[in-house]
Amino acid sequence: MKIALVGCGFVADYYLKTLPEHPExxxxxxxxxxxxxxRTFSAYHKVPTYPSxxxxxxxxxxxxxxxxxxxxxxxxxxxxxxxxxxHVYSEKPLAMTLSEARxxxxxxxxxxLLIISAPCSLLGETAQTIWKxxxxxxxxxxxxxxxxxxxxxxxxxxxxxxxxxxGAPWPYKDEFEIGTTLEHAGYVATWLPAFFGPVQSIAGFxxxxxxxxxxxxxxxxxxxxxxxxxxxSGVVARLTCSLLAPHDHSLRxxxxxxxxxxxxxxxxxxxxYVRRWFNLRRRHLEWPRRTYPLVGKGTRYKYRGTQxxxxxxxxxxxxAAVREGRPARxxxxxSLHVNELVLAVQNELQGGATxxxxxxxxxxxxxxxx
Ligand SMILES: NC(=O)c1ccc[n+]([C@@H]2O[C@H](COP(=O)([O-])OP(=O)(O)OC[C@H]3O[C@@H](n4cnc5c(N)ncnc54)[C@H](O)[C@@H]3O)[C@@H](O)[C@H]2O)c1
Numbered sequence: 001m002k003i004a005l006v007g008c009g010f011v012a013d014y015y016l017k018t019l020p021e022h023p024e025x026x027x028x029x030x031x032x033x034x035x036x037x038x039r040t041f042s043a044y045h046k047v048p049t050y051p052s053x054x055x056x057x058x059x060x061x062x063x064x065x066x067x068x069x070x071x072x073x074x075x076x077x078x079x080x081x082x083x084x085x086x087h088v089y090s091e092k093p094l095a096m097t098l099s100e101a102r103x104x105x106x107x108x109x110x111x112x113l114l115i116i117s118a119p120c121s122l123l124g125e126t127a128q129t130i131w132k133x134x135x136x137x138x139x140x141x142x143x144x145x146x147x148x149x150x151x152x153x154x155x156x157x158x159x160x161x162x163x164x165x166x167g168a169p170w171p172y173k174d175e176f177e178i179g180t181t182l183e184h185a186g187y188v189a190t191w192l193p194a195f196f197g198p199v200q201s202i203a204g205f206x207x208x209x210x211x212x213x214x215x216x217x218x219x220x221x222x223x224x225x226x227x228x229x230x231x232x233s234g235v236v237a238r239l240t241c242s243l244l245a246p247h248d249h250s251l252r253x254x255x256x257x258x259x260x261x262x263x264x265x266x267x268x269x270x271x272x273y274v275r276r277w278f279n280l281r282r283r284h285l286e287w288p289r290r291t292y293p294l295v296g297k298g299t300r301y302k303y304r305g306t307q308x309x310x311x312x313x314x315x316x317x318x319x320a321a322v323r324e325g326r327p328a329r330x331x332x333x334x335s336l337h338v339n340e341l342v343l344a345v346q347n348e349l350q351g352g353a354t355x356x357x358x359x360x361x362x363x364x365x366x367x368x369x370x
Pocket of ligand 1: 034091
């Protein structure tokens with residue numbers, strides 16, 4: 001499928017890094033409203049630039065647009081792309097409000113197009129392995145999940161010096177204003193509803209605990225959120241996001257017969273471990289951990305930064321769904337549900353509250369190799 005990219009910033013380099021893994025995707029050109037950035041990116045990656053978004057959208061060969069702009073531009077750019085008849089793969093979140101996200105999905109449905117949202121780490125080896133083990137009841141019926149998304153004190157790190165491979169600075173002001181929950185919760189919030197079905201309600205607390213992050217900010221987004229997600233299936237997950245607690249991206253899934261866990265959900269090939277329960281003289285104990293074999297290719301991706309992900313796998317999955325005329329594994333309604341979930345955890349729980357979810361989605365398919 002022929003694609004174009006809007007937003008040539010920090011994350012765009014990550015996409016270009018693994019694009020060659022997906023030869024079915026051909027990048028025709030890129031656009032950024034910051035023309036200097038577009039030129040630098042284009043020279044570094046040797047891809048043509050479009051002079052304007054209109055020119056990009058007028059290119060009839062482009063079937064899908066990767067919307068890698070800042071979150072506050074997602075809605076307007078995605079909407080323009082859909083109205084021009086293009087499929088959209090959007091960086092997260094789909095939109096900054098639920099009504100805008102819903103509108104995008106409805107436009108896409110009316111026009112027979114797909115819009116899905118990053119992250120695509122559900123398509124990674126670790127997520128697919130955990131999902132398979134859950135389906136096989138390796139730890140029995142799942143009751144409880146603990147998901148951590150703590151980044152450490154990023155605002156005490158030399159974040160003003162971080163640059164991407166082609167030289168884009170890490171957009172710290174934007175990152176702090178959008179907030180760590182909207183920026184990062186999705187990396188695990190996209191896994192849990194795939195495993196356990198739609199979330200029914202959310203209870204918890206979010207707040208901005210450190211207003212001074214070393215740079216003037218126009219918006220003080222929560223830098224801490226802890227939420228209990230109540231799934232319609234009966235599973236409960238406690239999700240914690242912060243820019244304070246030491247770096248921890250671990251996931252623990254607790255079932256009747258044992259616990260399954262992984263230490264870092266940002267690595268596509270992070271090992272998966274299982275400990276089964278057993279009773280010994282009425283004491284409840286755990287067997288030593290054993291490694292549960294990973295499914296899939298297990299390619300290791302080397303980046304600067306704290307993750308190893310194949311960012312281009314999501315667009316490749318969208319292209320494959322279009323080519324094969326089947327529902328996308330990360331469906332538009334699923335992306336909308338995850339968007340509602342992260343918006344609720346960040347915004348609706350401020351000061352402590354409960355939130356009833358309004359969106360749902362049909363069950364998703366695992367990857368064929370899982
Ligand atoms: N920075 C990261 O490590 C990272 C990692 C994963 C995902 N993301 C996500 O990727 C997206 C982009 O983040 P980033 O870090 O690359 O930001 P960035 O600020 O480095 O890059 C965004 C680019 O989009 C351009 N842009 C903004 N609005 C535009 C518009 N209306 N039309 C054309 N161009 C526009 C900006 O000029 C900028 O060059 C965000 O949704 C973010 O959540 C970022």
